[in-house]
Amino acid sequence: MHSHDLVDITIIGGGPTGLFARFYAGMRRASSQIVDALPQLGGQLTALYPEKYIFDVAGFTKVLAKDLVRSLAEQSAQFGAREHLNQRVVGLEEGDGHLVLVTETDRFPTRSIVIAAGIGAFSPRRLPQACAAPWYGHGVHDVVTTPEEYRGKRVVIIGGGDSAFDWAHQLQGIAAHVTLMHRSDRFRAHGATVAAVEAAVAAGSADLFTFHELADVRSEGDRLSGVQVRNTKTKETREVACDVVLPMLGYVSDLGDLLNWGLTLEKDEILVNSQMEAGRPGIYAAGDVTTYPGKLKLIAAGFAEAATAVNQAVHWIYPERKVAPGHSSNMEIFGQKDD
Ligand SMILES: Cc1cc2nc3c(=O)[nH]c(=O)nc-3n(C[C@H](O)[C@H](O)[C@H](O)COP(=O)(O)OP(=O)(O)OC[C@H]3O[C@@H](n4cnc5c(N)ncnc54)[C@H](O)[C@@H]3O)c2cc1C
Structure with missing residues (x-):
């Protein structure tokens, strides 16, 4: 010591x-x-x-x-x-x-x-899905320090609180596309930020998937290339192409x-x-x-x-x-x- x-x-x-x-x-x-x-x-x-x-x-x-x-x-x-x-x-x-x-x-x-x-x-609360664990640090990031790092990237944000909505809002115009995914339709975020993200969804520059969770991570070589997401009600899955996943699940x-x-x-x-x-x-x-x-x-x-x-x-x-x-x-x- x-x-x-x-x-x-x-x-x-x-x-x-x-x-x-x-x-x-x-x-x-x-x-x-x-x-x-x-x-x-x-x-x-x-x-x-x-x-x-x-x-x-x-x-x-x-x-x-x-x-x-x-x-x-x-x-x-x-x-x-x-x-x-x-x-x-x-x-x-x-x-x-x-x-x-x-x-x-x-x-x-x-x-x-x-x-x-x-x-x-x-410490940031980690995604419970084991498929995400190997990608932490290269493709999955739970702290955003420099938004510019996401310029031109397709970003999937997971969470329904202030951080998730703040970043979904602040990455507009920086990221190529933002998808926000939450496992329910109840958000713990500031009403004005939720409204701003909903406006981006209406304008086609963002997607908002409620009642969805991560099902699997897709990769091309050693690069994260997308996620499979599952509807928690219907259990249907769909593929979302992306470069980065940002779990914003609190601390x-x-x-x-x-x-x-x-x-x-x-x-x-x-x-x-x-x-x-x-x-x-x-x-x-x-x-x-x-x-x-x-x-x-x-x-x-x-x-x-x-x-x-x-x-x-x-x-x-x-x-x-x-x-x-x-x-x-x-x-x-x-x-x-x-x-
Ligand atoms: C989203 C958000 C927005 C906010 N906005 C405002 C605002 O507008 N105005 C305002 O006044 N306040 C605001 N706050 C509150 C403000 O951030 C806190 O009051 C402030 O950070 C408290 O400072 P602190 O130094 O006491 O503790 P912290 O900022 O929590 O720092 C404590 C430090 O102690 C370290 N630590 C803890 N335990 C150990 C250990 N065992 N060993 C070693 N290190 C340890 C931690 O790693 C941490 O770095 C906001 C908070 C949040 C979450």
Whole structure:
């Protein structure tokens, strides 16, 4: 097992809350690092809605989720703290006067922890059909990061929720053709997006198959060339030629071992007090993973909670340092003078 250097604050989760926590730790001259299970920073913004606009982040009239992540990552990296990606935290141990976070391959000794784990380590829900399994990564993709990759391609989207309809809508004009397939006629998507996709169907640029499921995958050589789909009511099958299948079946998320750390929990969320303390000395929590009366699961709330959690952690590690950070506009670390 690879053991990393001891730092002041280890942040579990590199979503917006964790990124802002890392910035704040640097501003308070505390060493820090982010540990995240996903291969990219950004949490839900990167994994679930990179191409969607966000309208309620202070300072932006509107901002694409992926652009907000880029800005947060840039701000967060300025003090040199690292991120360790593809590292899912699976355990917590007591070290010699410090804590140790354990992943499958690494150990992260740390003086304190800020848990910014959101809805937990999440992974896309996979198609249950065994025929799809060998095609994941080349022909079957459950995360869309760059829509341009689908330019000129015939795309089959499977699902009936927001992501399925969002992509069926957003790939209009990019993909050569879009077929959306869902196993019922009940959609869990925004009405306006459903209407937009139905309009595309009426205009002949998309197909919508309700009560259909994947029956088989067709290939030419090592290339996916189509799917056989089955009507769940009549059991009739039909062939759909396509280049790409995008299963949009939602995510499975799991807080896993965090639930066994003796923290104050309420329905699988961490019940924090106004100092963002999580029920065990040196452990704080912020963002979507937390709950308290009046909690808002929003990016803006996560930012404020991250600042509180880090300021408390810094004071806990170094009691001589005040909880209140002072104003960044006066800070020497930014080359400013106290006025
Ligand atoms: C479709 C959609 C649209 C949204 N639109 C808006 C909006 O317009 N405005 C708004 O304010 N909010 C919006 N939200 C909510 C917003 O995305 C969340 O409030 C925000 O992502 C919470 O940030 P977070 O950093 O606390 O958690 P997350 O973004 O969930 O990040 C948590 C990170 O922790 C990691 N993690 C979890 N467990 C572990 C572990 N054991 N080991 C290692 N890493 C772990 C995860 O991999 C993840 O990267 C939207 C959400 C969705 C799904």
